[in-house]
Amino acid sequence: xxxxxxxxxxxxxxxxxxxLPGYVPCFLSQMDIVxxxxxxxxxxxxxxxxxxGRSKLTKIDRLLMCWWAFTGLTHLIVEGYFVFSPDFYxxxxxxxxxxxxxxxxxxDSRYVGRDxxxxxxxxxxxxxxxxxxxxxxxxxxxxxxxxxILQFTVSLGHLYGCLFYFIAAFLEGDNFAxxxxxxxxxxxxxxxxxxxxxLLIATRVWKKITTATQAGxxxxxx
Amino acid sequence: xxxxxxxxxxxxxxxxxxxLPGYVPCFLSQMDIVxxxxxxxxxxxxxxxxxxGRSKLTKIDRLLMCWWAFTGLTHLIVEGYFVFSPDFYxxxxxxxxxxxxxxxxxxDSRYVGRDxxxxxxxxxxxxxxxxxxxxxxxxxxxxxxxxxILQFTVSLGHLYGCLFYFIAAFLEGDNFAxxxxxxxxxxxxxxxxxxxxxLLIATRVWKKITTATQAGxxxxxx
Numbered sequence: 001x002x003x004x005x006x007x008x009x010x011x012x013x014x015x016x017x018x019x020l021p022g023y024v025p026c027f028l029s030q031m032d033i034v035x036x037x038x039x040x041x042x043x044x045x046x047x048x049x050x051x052x053g054r055s056k057l058t059k060i061d062r063l064l065m066c067w068w069a070f071t072g073l074t075h076l077i078v079e080g081y082f083v084f085s086p087d088f089y090x091x092x093x094x095x096x097x098x099x100x101x102x103x104x105x106x107x108d109s110r111y112v113g114r115d116x117x118x119x120x121x122x123x124x125x126x127x128x129x130x131x132x133x134x135x136x137x138x139x140x141x142x143x144x145x146x147x148x149i150l151q152f153t154v155s156l157g158h159l160y161g162c163l164f165y166f167i168a169a170f171l172e173g174d175n176f177a178x179x180x181x182x183x184x185x186x187x188x189x190x191x192x193x194x195x196x197x198x199l200l201i202a203t204r205v206w207k208k209i210t211t212a213t214q215a216g217x218x219x220x221x222x
Numbered sequence: 223x224x225x226x227x228x229x230x231x232x233x234x235x236x237x238x239x240x241x242l243p244g245y246v247p248c249f250l251s252q253m254d255i256v257x258x259x260x261x262x263x264x265x266x267x268x269x270x271x272x273x274x275g276r277s278k279l280t281k282i283d284r285l286l287m288c289w290w291a292f293t294g295l296t297h298l299i300v301e302g303y304f305v306f307s308p309d310f311y312x313x314x315x316x317x318x319x320x321x322x323x324x325x326x327x328x329x330d331s332r333y334v335g336r337d338x339x340x341x342x343x344x345x346x347x348x349x350x351x352x353x354x355x356x357x358x359x360x361x362x363x364x365x366x367x368x369x370x371i372l373q374f375t376v377s378l379g380h381l382y383g384c385l386f387y388f389i390a391a392f393l394e395g396d397n398f399a400x401x402x403x404x405x406x407x408x409x410x411x412x413x414x415x416x417x418x419x420x421l422l423i424a425t426r427v428w429k430k431i432t433t434a435t436q437a438g439x440x441x442x443x444x
Contacts, residue, residue, distance in 0.1 A: 117339035120390040124382070145436040149428055152371070153378060160346070160382045168342040206371055212434045214367040 011089075012178050013109040020089055020112060026102045027094035033103045036096070041070055048137070055141065064151065065137050067197060071158075072133030080126040086114055106178040107186020110169070117168050121161045129157045152205040155198035162195045233311075234400050235331040242311055242334060248324045249316035255325045258318070263292055270359070277363065286373065287359050289419060293380075294355030302348040308336055328400040329408020332391070339390050343383045351379045374427040377420035384417045 011023045026033075045066040052062040081097040082088070089105070089112050091098035105112035132154045139147040169176060169187075177183035233245045248255075267288040274284040303319040304310065311327070311334050313320035327334035354376045361369040391398060391409075399405035 116390050116393050117342065117386075119393060120339065120386050123389055124385055145432045146428070148435055149374070149431045152374070156375060156378045157382060160379060163346055164339075164342050164386070167345055168338050171338050171341060206368070209371045209431055209434070210367045212431075213370055 011112070013105055013112055014176060014178050015109070018109055018113050022087075022090040024090055024092050026099055028096075028099045028103075030103060033096075033100050037100070044070055044073065052141065057140070061140050064201070065140050067201075068133045068136040068140070068151070068154075071194070072130055072137065075125050075130030075133060079122050080130065082111065083119070083122050083126045088112075104186055104190070107176075107182040107190070108169070109176045109178075117164065121164055124157070125161055129154050129161075132157075148205045148208055151201055152209075155202040155205070158194045158198035159202065162191060162198075165191065233334070235327055235334055236398060236400050237331070240331055240335050244309070244312040245334075246312055246314050248321055250318075250321045250325075252325060255318075255322050259322070266292055266295065274363065279362070283362050286423070287362050289423075290355045290358040290362070290373070290376075293416070294352055294359065297348050297352030297355060301344050302352065304333065305341070305344050305348045310334075326408055326412070329398075329404040329412070330391070331398045331400075337390075339386065343386055346379070347383055351376050351383075354379075370427045370430055373423055374431075377424040377427070380416045380420035381424065384413060384420075387413065 008021060008023050009025050011018070011020050012025075013020070048066045048069045049062055052065050057065075078097060078100065082101055085098065085101075088095075088098040088101050091102075101111055108118075110118045132150065136147070136151050136154060138144075139150055144150075177187055230243060230245050231247050233240070233242050234247075235242070270288045270291045271284055274287050279287075300319060300322065304323055307320065307323075310317075310320040310323050313324075323333055330340075332340045354372065358369070358373050358376060360366075361372055366372075399409055
């Protein structure tokens with residue numbers, strides 16, 4: 001396979017025989033990539049928390065708004081970029097989002113390899129769940145009656161996506177990480193939030209709706 | 223690629239270069255496969271409709287029970303067989319479920335080719351959505367307060383699965399059917415029910431829950 005490399009840089013990804021003609025290595029260090037992401041997340045969460053404090057919302061609702069704002073913007077900007085940039089690994093300038101995906105692919109080379117399953121999940125996430133997450137911020141802030149069921153819907157989407165993500169990797173031998181450190185930090189560590197938090201939200205809404213259904217006994221036929 | 227065929231039968235699937243060593247053609251005709259499936263569906267639906275008539279359930283709830291019984295058993299038996307039978311296309315006897323998947327693969331060769339994305343979706347469908355669908359039959363019959371949210375959950379699973387199914391095929395060139403007739407009858411025709419019916423159910427539950435949330439105004443914190 002190495003004979004087929006077209007004089008470009010050797011890539012760091014696993015499996016080694018993954019063909020990435022035109023690959024250009026990361027310009028930014030891991031810290032250059034991770035710190036701005038964490039920094040803007042902290043800033044975003046602080047802003048949502050601060051401004052939602054001027055309302056009469058409960059602390060749980062304000063925390064939920066922080067989550068939906070964070071996950072919605074991640075879906076739209078970070079994952080949206082991935083969906084529409086098949087050639088990100090050839091990027092010759094230190095484009096932040098290209099660098100982020102070059103770096104993340106060390107934990108899961110299915111991204112740089114543009115695996116169809118991954119791309120499909122990311123399309124659903126960026127195009128449907130991104131806008132729906134931001135709608136959830138608005139729905140909580142304005143106490144819309146559809147707020148709970150919307151949060152439940154997007155959370156189930158997160159859970160289905162993560163389930164697919166981990167099962168599909170397992171079926172193909174779970175060998176897409178450059179090293180165990182990247183496996184645990186990126187493949188597991190960066191994704192587990194989208195399992196734990198949606199599970200908490202879905203359970204909360206399930207209980208609330210079951211209680212409401214019980215209270216309302218027979219709901220009117222719609 | 224043809225040189226690599228190991229003296230077995232030529233398969234009818236598209237793409238032609240799909241390698242299926244040990245492939246054994248269908249023993250049963252299309253009608254031999256489709257009629258028993260439709261027949262047992264009609265029988266099942268009739269039984270559920272008949273026995274649910276002895277209760278005070280509404281006609282909509284009885285119809286929903288028919289749907290959940292049908293889809294649940296399809297997930298468990300038909301799709302469950304696929305999940306645990308990677309070699310169904312080598313089956314040398316007229317095993318009904320092997321025949322069914324050999325036949326269905328004429329509309330979508332990703333099944334006989336055991337595409338990872340398809341297998342992942344089918345695992346989620348057979349293992350989680352199958353039992354959950356049968357639980358929905360029980361929940362409707364016994365008017366459990368979680369009946370609506372459970373139906374909503376499984377319907378979203380159906381919709382996510384179908385969305386994945388069609389998007390992933392599109393991304394890979396949408397060329398998995400032996401002929402346009404099989405494309406429309408199997409790939410589209412057999413799957414569209416799991417788009418239309420879950421969409422109707424999810425919309426109905428969404429409206430009911432939104433109404434209940436409005437009626438209950440502030441639901442008690444759980």
